[in-house]
Each structure stands twice: as structure tokens, then as C-alpha cells.
Amino acid sequence: MRFFIQHLNRCVFALFAAILMFGEAQAGIPLAPDLPAGAVDRVQRKRLAAEGKLPLPSTPDLTKLDERLATHHMTRDASIMIRIFKAESELEVWMTTNTGEYALFATYPVCFWSGALGPKLKEGDRQAPEGFYTVTFSQAYREGTRWVVGLDLGFPNSFDKVNARTGSAILIHGDCASIGCFAMTNPVNDEIDKLVLRSIDAGQAYVPIHVFPFRMTRENFNRYDIPQWRDFWRNLKDGYDLFERTRRPPRVSVCDNSYVFDTVSQIEAANPGPITACPRTEATLRGLDDLNSRVVVQKHPPPVNTTDLSGTLPAAVNASLAWGLHCSFVLASCRKYATLRDLRAKKEAVATEEERIGAKRSSVQKNRRRTASRSNSSYSGETE
Numbered sequence: 001m002r003f004f005i006q007h008l009n010r011c012v013f014a015l016f017a018a019i020l021m022f023g024e025a026q027a028g029i030p031l032a033p034d035l036p037a038g039a040v041d042r043v044q045r046k047r048l049a050a051e052g053k054l055p056l057p058s059t060p061d062l063t064k065l066d067e068r069l070a071t072h073h074m075t076r077d078a079s080i081m082i083r084i085f086k087a088e089s090e091l092e093v094w095m096t097t098n099t100g101e102y103a104l105f106a107t108y109p110v111c112f113w114s115g116a117l118g119p120k121l122k123e124g125d126r127q128a129p130e131g132f133y134t135v136t137f138s139q140a141y142r143e144g145t146r147w148v149v150g151l152d153l154g155f156p157n158s159f160d161k162v163n164a165r166t167g168s169a170i171l172i173h174g175d176c177a178s179i180g181c182f183a184m185t186n187p188v189n190d191e192i193d194k195l196v197l198r199s200i201d202a203g204q205a206y207v208p209i210h211v212f213p214f215r216m217t218r219e220n221f222n223r224y225d226i227p228q229w230r231d232f233w234r235n236l237k238d239g240y241d242l243f244e245r246t247r248r249p250p251r252v253s254v255c256d257n258s259y260v261f262d263t264v265s266q267i268e269a270a271n272p273g274p275i276t277a278c279p280r281t282e283a284t285l286r287g288l289d290d291l292n293s294r295v296v297v298q299k300h301p302p303p304v305n306t307t308d309l310s311g312t313l314p315a316a317v318n319a320s321l322a323w324g325l326h327c328s329f330v331l332a333s334c335r336k337y338a339t340l341r342d343l344r345a346k347k348e349a350v351a352t353e354e355e356r357i358g359a360k361r362s363s364v365q366k367n368r369r370r371t372a373s374r375s376n377s378s379y380s381g382e383t384e
Contacts, residue, residue, distance in 0.1 A: 077202035087214035
């Protein structure tokens with residue numbers, strides 16, 4: 001009965017959201033390709049932004065930044081931390097107060113994010129990621145033509161890499177349009193970017209950005225119960241709970257395909273470090289980097305450019321050897337397969353090269369015989 005009710009609720013929600021999204025599509029507003037949590041609210045915010053009806057509801061007074069900072073006993077260059085909740089479409093900015101403790105400074109509506117609840121798995125899946133990330137100066141100061149003002153989360157991080165997740169250029173940016181990023185309205189994005197750059201200029205080398213599928217309460221775990229992500233979300237909740245208890249960004253590392261969290265001192269909390277990895281995971285990542293440097297990993301099936309694992313592969317070599325690996329490098333069987341494919345490609349490359357050299361040698365010898373035959377014929381003619 002419970003399963004039937006949940007299924008019925010999903011169907012009713014999907015029907016309602018589809019009707020609303022069809023109306024938005026008729027108005028010429030691009031929409032997400034699915035109907036995940038918060039889809040209706042996202043479409044409504046997108047419509048308001050497209051119509052210029054800003055600020056969006058629940059947006060702080062962006063014209064009074066300094067006054068708001070003073071009210072919260074925060075300075076312009078305070079240390080900063082960001083949390084994002086996908087289902088609620090909210091972005092929180094936490095900053096250190098005059099006492100050195102972190103406090104909530106502002107909650108902004110996320111104008112639009114694409115995909116459904118759950119992590120980003122591969123390049124091009126139009127999915128916004130979930131996990132723990134950091135932003136450095138190079139990631140905050142972008143000179144791109146499309147998003148001049150934006151924060152690059154640094155996806156994939158060590159956790160994503162060791163779990164064979166791929167993608168790039170996942171940002172917090174403006175324009176309320178997204179195919180994998182977290183899109184804010186331009187005024188909100190400008191304020192967030194300003195706060196992050198101020199903290200980095202003041203010496204905060206890594207700005208933590210924690211991305212969750214939802215506020216990690218028991219009620220939400222029951223509401224958004226997706227077995228595929230249950231263990232992953234529980235792992236995220238460990239970091240969520242630690243911050244809720246201490247109000248300090250936890251030290252984050254990756255070990256055995258999971259996040260590991262430790263408490264930090266007040267001094268370390270003001271200047272958090274990068275996401276690290278335990279020795280076993282570091283060794284795995286080095287192995288993956290080595291494989292990635294030798295094994296061609298394509299996003300699509302052939303035809304592809306057949307690039308050798310160590311250099312240039314002759315065109316005559318079987319193109320299937322350059323296909324993308326459809327397995328995780330985390331698995332020993334996948335790494336063994338990649339190595340065997342590496343050896344096979346090299347053997348085919350050697351065989352092809354030997355065949356080419358043999359054919360060339362044969363051609364040279366044939367030409368020599370033909371030349372010698374002509375010379376003999378010419379000499380015989382002169383004698384007669």
C-alpha cells in the first residue's frame with residue numbers, strides 16, 4: 001500500500017509538472033529534460049527571471065551588503081563557506097563572525113539547476129553534482145567568454161575521480177540557465193562572487209562548497225528515498241552532521257571510495273585546506289592518472305580517432321582498440337582489461353609497422369630487380 005501511494009503521488013506530481021512545463025515551453029523558455037524534485041518551482045523562477053521580475057522571492061536586499069554584514073558582526077574579508085541544497089533550490093553563505101565562529105550570513109534562491117537528485121556521473125549527463133568541493137583563486141577568477149563571473153567547483157574532485165565520474169566546468173554562475181551548473185540571477189551571483197573573492201584576497205586559499213541533494217533530515221531521507229543513492233547520501237550526511245554540530249567546515253578526505261570527515265580547530269576552520277586522500281586512494285588515483293595517460297577514453301562509441309596509448313597509432317590498427325572503456329577504473333578487472341588492451345594495441349601497432357616496412361622493402365627490392373633487368377637488357381642490345 002505504501003509503495004502504491006508513493007507511486008501515485010509521483011504520477012500526480014509528474015502530470016502536474018508536465019502541464020506547467022508545457023505551458024512554459026509554449027512561452028519559449030528552455031526547460032530541463034526531466035521532472036526531478038522542485039521542477040515546478042525551478043520553472044517558475046526561470047519564468048520570473050526571463051520576464052525581469054527580480055529579485056526572486058526570498059532574495060536578501062542586495063543593495064545593503066555592508067549593512068547586512070555589520071548586522072551579523074562580520075567583516076568584508078571574513079572567511080566563507082557555501083552550502084547548496086538541490087531539492088530546496090537554496091544556496092547558503094556562512095561567514096566567520098568577529099568571534100571567529102561561522103554563522104549563516106544569507107540564503108539565496110538558486111534560480112535554476114538541471115537534472116535530478118543524485119550525483120553527476122559523466123560528462124554530458126546534464127546533471128548537477130553532489131559532494132564536497134573547494135574553490136581557489138584560479139577557480140574563482142575566470143576569464144571565459146561565456147561566464148565571466150562564476151565559481152568553478154572543481155568537479156571532478158578526488159572522490160569523483162576514484163568513482164569513475166567524469167565532467168568539467170561545473171560552476172555557480174548567473175543568467176538563470178543551466179545544463180549541469182547552479183545558476184543564480186546575475187545580481188545574486190555578483191554578490192556571492194564578490195564575497196568569495198574578498199575572502200580569497202584576505203588569505204583563504206580554499207573556499208569549501210558543500211552540495212547536498214536536500215537538507216539532510218530524517219524526514220527528507222524518507223521523502224527522497226532512492227535506493228541507488230542511499231549509501232552515498234548517508235556518507236554525505238556524515239559531513240553535514242559534523243558541520244551542524246561544530247559550525248566549522250570539517251576536514252574532508254577521500255578513502256576507499258568514501259568521504260572521511262574530521263573536526264578542525266577554530267584557526268584551521270578560518271582557512272580550510274583542500275580535499276585530500278588517504279595513501280591507498282592516492283595510490284589508486286596515481287594508477288588512474290597513469291591509465292588515463294595511456295588508454296584512450298572517448299565519450300562516444302567509434303568511429304573515433306585512433307590515438308595510441310603511448311603516442312600515435314597507425315590508421316590501419318583496429319579502431320575498436322580506441323573505444324571508450326565502459327567500466328570503472330576502480331575495478332581491478334577494468335584495470336586489467338585496460339592493460340591487456342594496451343598491450344594488444346601496441347602489438348597491432350608493431351605488426352602494422354612491420355608489415356609496412358616489409359611492403360616498402362619488398363617494393364624497393366622489386367624496383368631494384370626491375371632496374372637491374374633493364375640495365376642488362378640495355379647492355380645486351382649494345383653487344384649485339
